Amino acid sequence: xxxxxxxxxxxxxxxxxxxxxxxxxxxxxxxxxxxxxxxxxxxxxxxxxxxxxxxxxxxxxxxxxxxxxxxxxxxxxxxxxxxxxxxxxxxxxxxxxxxxxxxxxxxxxxxxxxxxxxxxxxxxxxxxxxxxxxxxxxxxxxxxxxxxxxxxxxxxxxxxxxxxxxxxxxxxxxxxxxxxxxxxxxxxxxxxxxxxxxxxxxxxxxxxxxxxxxxxxxxxxxxxxxxxxxxxxxxxxxxxxxxxxxxxxxxxxxxxxxxxxxxxxxxxxxxxxxxxxxxxxxxxxxxxxxxxxxxxxxxxxxxx
Numbered sequence: 001x002x003x004x005x006x007x008x009x010x011x012x013x014x015x016x017x018x019x020x021x022x023x024x025x026x027x028x029x030x031x032x033x034x035x036x037x038x039x040x041x042x043x044x045x046x047x048x049x050x051x052x053x054x055x056x057x058x059x060x061x062x063x064x065x066x067x068x069x070x071x072x073x074x075x076x077x078x079x080x081x082x083x084x085x086x087x088x089x090x091x092x093x094x095x096x097x098x099x100x101x102x103x104x105x106x107x108x109x110x111x112x113x114x115x116x117x118x119x120x121x122x123x124x125x126x127x128x129x130x131x132x133x134x135x136x137x138x139x140x141x142x143x144x145x146x147x148x149x150x151x152x153x154x155x156x157x158x159x160x161x162x163x164x165x166x167x168x169x170x171x172x173x174x175x176x177x178x179x180x181x182x183x184x185x186x187x188x189x190x191x192x193x194x195x196x197x198x199x200x201x202x203x204x205x206x207x208x209x210x211x212x213x214x215x216x217x218x219x220x221x222x223x224x225x226x227x228x229x230x231x232x233x234x235x236x237x238x239x240x241x242x243x244x245x246x247x248x249x250x251x252x253x254x255x256x257x258x259x260x261x262x263x264x265x266x267x268x269x270x271x272x273x274x275x276x277x278x279x280x281x282x283x284x285x286x287x288x289x290x291x292x293x294x295x296x297x298x299x300x301x302x303x304x
């Protein structure tokens with residue numbers, strides 16, 4: 001590790017910290033407010049809290065990434081910006097144009113995400129159509145799974161930071177500037193998102209973060225599937241826990257007119273409905289991601 005490796009971290013940290021009060025004032029002025037689903041009554045007190053706090057992360061993340069060197073820099077930034085644009089439209093533009101709306105329907109949203117994932121696929125130059133399809137699906141999986149983690153105070157930010165630690169640790173000391181910048185940019189957001197949260201990440205932040213995690217882990221698997229595929233699957237365990245129950249629940253309601261999962265989804269809402277307080281749930285999920293990072297490093301004989 002050298003000072004040059006950490007420059008994206010420090011630049012992202014400083015830029016995000018300086019920008020954060022300006023972004024917060026802009027969000028309040030724009031009346032960008034959280035709309036709580038009627039199915040999550042435990043979150044009623046969060047109604048009206050500003051959303052799109054992910055802009056704090058994006059500003060620092062992009063600034064920090066630009067001072068680093070990476071072969072994936074341009075496709076990575078394009079992917080981040082495209083998913084952020086989808087998130088901005090979902091968080092702000094559509095609700096403003098159609099009051100009462102909570103953003104895109106799931107079909108147009110997934111369609112836009114497929115288009116946004118294509119630059120990352122092209123950048124990795126995967127040789128077969130099937131591998132390209134797998135990558136697009138994986139990027140969409142990660143983007144939406146991480147999006148589900150936004151909602152509890154400091155939950156999504158903490159998961160993001162520990163995921164960054166895991167990917168960097170599995171990369172044998174190779175410091176991807178986009179990941180180190182993401183870590184630095186997330187720290188100021190965590191201050192504003194600390195309980196009681198003054199802002200939430202919103203799709204504008206969670207979608208690009210998840211999408212880049214999908215892109216970064218796909219790059220690792222493409223480099224050496226035998227070593228990295230099992231590590232990535234273990235590291236992604238919490239994302240599977242986030243998204244699988246939601247998919248099963250929706251399928252059950254659509255196909256069989258009944259709920260197949262015996263708890264509220266996403267899974268952290270299930271713990272809330274069971275009576276767990278929010279800080280306890282957040283701590284548990286952070287610990288779970290730390291354990292998954294450790295297990296991922298141990299799988300296959302440790303770091304390559």
